[in-house]
Amino acid sequence: MDKKPKVAFFDFAGCEGDQLQIANLEEKILDLLELVEIVSFREVMKEHSDDYEVAFIEGSIQRPKDEERLKKIRSNADMLIALGDCASNGCVNKLQKDWSIDEVEEEVYPEADDEIEDNELFSNFSTKAVDEVVNVDYYLRGCPVRGDRVLNFVEKLVKRPVDTNKDIDFGVMLRDKEVDERSLVNYNPNKCILCRRCANVCQDVLGVDALGPVERGWETIISTPKDIGFDANGCIQCGQCVAVCPVDSLYTDTPVEELSEKLKEGTQEFAIALDSIAVASFIQEHPMLSDMEPKQAERYFIASLKKMGFGKVVQYEHFLEMSREADEDNDEPVLASWCLPARNHLEAEEIDSLSVKDKNGPWNKLLKEVKGEICLMSPCSGLKAVEGLDHVISAPEMIDLFNHLDIQIGFVEPASGDYDGKLASDDFKHPGIPDDREYFKVTADLEDELAEADLEDGGVDVFPCLNGCLSGGGNHPTADESKIKKRIEIAIELREVRS
């Protein structure tokens, strides 16, 4: 650049620690001023001008009026740089996603008067990274970013050859780690806010230890010590890390696009099996269905699935029941056939008496009994790893599927809204609902071995999903106890056989 570029710093939601790092450059700030003309920097100067070429944005975007302000800045600037992690990926502000606005109000402002309650922050509240609102040319990551890194970036920017286009890699972009797609669980390091929830649940709660933070400082990512992939490090495919990740940095592959294309084509015969727990989670989050009686909501849902192109809709509990009966007939451990993560866990512990065969798994019963291309709506993301199941869809993905096919549930009359074929028997209880833990029957041999391996019979160690299947990665994630209770009530009602 021939003349000094004009630079402005802007702050949105954040602690302003990134700007502070620049202010703290002390005498080196003179080097920065040699390179650029700073026209706006609220933390260190009063003057402000809208005449700038380069805009540094600190903080995440919370309110509609912040979005408008950011768009205006983008239209003024030739180049826009996300400064620090709040701007680059939302950082800790993204944790807000787990809380409803009512919970935030209750927790932070329990005595709130009407004036606070009417505040637009509470009526329009969501956290976005800068690139969810406008284009970002460069990212300077860090929490906070290092002042020297900013100085180094500006130096390279100003001293680059005049004909260099913006795509030049200054070595200060996103983390240079690739998205990790080697396991059932995929990991995008650029979205990760390093909250460590996944590591806490996998290491401390489940005792599996398949993933955790590796490297140091700026280089820190979630991986395995020898970078061998989560599956290779003993992952039991429970999906809990995906369920607790607040920013979808951990995710499983979605079947939505392929499924919607095929359903639109309509050339194949499709069947779908519904697990009541995933349906309960779906109903709970749906604006119309959540106001209906659970069984009525389920009938509307099934009718919409049929309109979507699923010729046959079956109840998954029927196959869970078959699986349990097959285990009981063979005097095999009851819990191990229907719960894939539990089985993987016991196998990882090298429990010798675990002789349960795949043929007893409910998914194999389903594949054997039902014809056509099969989709399973399940609370267990671990089932995405089962070979032979054509599509395994979660409750949130089901919403995407309806959107892709532009079908409005609740507007399709439930004339055909019942299950086709067999249902579970009257006394069958879904084994993944916590009040059904009596299903953790194990053989005497296995009981001894569990004790030796320091695993509890019926405890979280054996049954690896917290709150039973209710917290499986295929449900809408929630940490709200009242919501979990409600979900149990809906699921219990749905699993009961219709008269």
Ligand code: SF4
């Ligand atoms: S799926 Fe379960 S076992 Fe695997 S990495 Fe995630 S939390 Fe750990």
Ligand code: SF4
């Ligand atoms: S992957 Fe998700 S849960 Fe794990 S540290 Fe990153 S943001 Fe947190």
